[in-house]
Amino acid sequence: MPASRPRTRTHTRARSRDEHKELTRQALLRAALRLLSRNSFDSISLREVTREAGITPTAFYRHFEDMEELGLVLVEDSFGSLRGMLREARSDPAMADDAIRRSVQTVVNHVNDHEAHMRFIARERHGGVRRIRRAIERELELFANELALDLSAFPIVHGWDSDDRRMLAELIVEVMVAAAADLVDSDPATHPTRVKRAERQLRLVTLGTLAWRPKR
């Protein structure tokens, strides 16, 4: 028999009870993502999600107040994994040279590993639910901010004011997102071509950067 067990409420955090709750919560999120591969967010119903997750409609409310709340969590999750991946990629010392190919490859890998998440973002970025749109746009802004900061390290943009750097960062993010959206909605056989195109487009942008005059 176990001699000691956590006694105070604060220490008894994750026990079997909470574990199971978290499990079906994740089941709901995954079920929603699965449905979102075929339909847009505001066309899938609470009941569909619970059906797909294998629970009763009313049990949904034990986890989320709303479908919208579920959607906002999906946004967080989608960007969470992506953010980690990019941060890791940036800290790679080999990143300095061949930054374009490596960055694109990072996004491609993420599309492969988290296809549903990326499709969700592409689909709902301009989708029919205001708060979800806003949440996604906010996350993309944060990305652009981080990227703009990182760009300072590159000699190419030396002397640029922060406004120009942001403009550049937003362009790059836009091209990346477009590439991802392109990939999740196309025949995998055509992916190599599409990836190369994105790389060339970013190379073109880089060349433009070299010629940019920071003055006004």
Next chain:
Amino acid sequence: MPASRPRTRTHTRARSRDEHKELTRQALLRAALRLLSRNSFDSISLREVTREAGITPTAFYRHFEDMEELGLVLVEDSFGSLRGMLREARSDPAMADDAIRRSVQTVVNHVNDHEAHMRFIARERHGGVRRIRRAIERELELFANELALDLSAFPIVHGWDSDDRRMLAELIVEVMVAAAADLVDSDPATHPTRVKRAERQLRLVTLGTLAWRPKR
């Protein structure tokens, strides 16, 4: 009394009967566009559309077999007006210089005059209805093709192979679409800033074009 009336069936094309039909058809399309400002296409119902248009649900079938068919017509209409506007802009001899600012302005004007159409395109480009996505993507490809052809006239891309020109054209279209999507979903007071950003991004692309080596 009217002495003569068109007699043959072929000449009796547009009479009061067909006119009225066309009228309520347009009413249906406009109603759908209105609803699409707030929701995504696959979340609005046939009944909603007819309610908004002021007719009976069953009358819908006199005009479209399906909501999907209605959606495909919306895609055509949305691009129809845009295509005309751009063709006009390109034929303008003043276009040669200051092409960037004029192109962007053309898109901005179109966003102002056909906001609902542009929002529809932005929303459904990656939306939940396959055939509509495909239709929009096809239209955008046609745009890129036309643009790639037009670009040949600019000395900047002299000596480029058609593949590189297409890559460039697709980048430009992407930036334009992103700008439009940005405008239709933001506070009008912020529009000037956003327009300027798009212009600067296109200028950056142009600079990149100057430095691009057509070899390989």
Next chain:
DNA sequence: GGTTTCAGTGAACATATGTATACTCTTACC
């Protein structure tokens, strides 16, 4: 002028939705 055509109506259907309420039964706590 009489007949045909057909855009729009009205009622009915089977089925789906979000949510409220009262419940069960396992786990966590003292």
Next chain:
DNA sequence: GGTAAGAGTATACATATGTTCACTGAAACC
């Protein structure tokens, strides 16, 4: 070991949906 908590259930509701069918009445045709 007895009790409280709470994740998931079962039932029920008012309301919405797409589509059917038989209809009406005005315009179009001969």
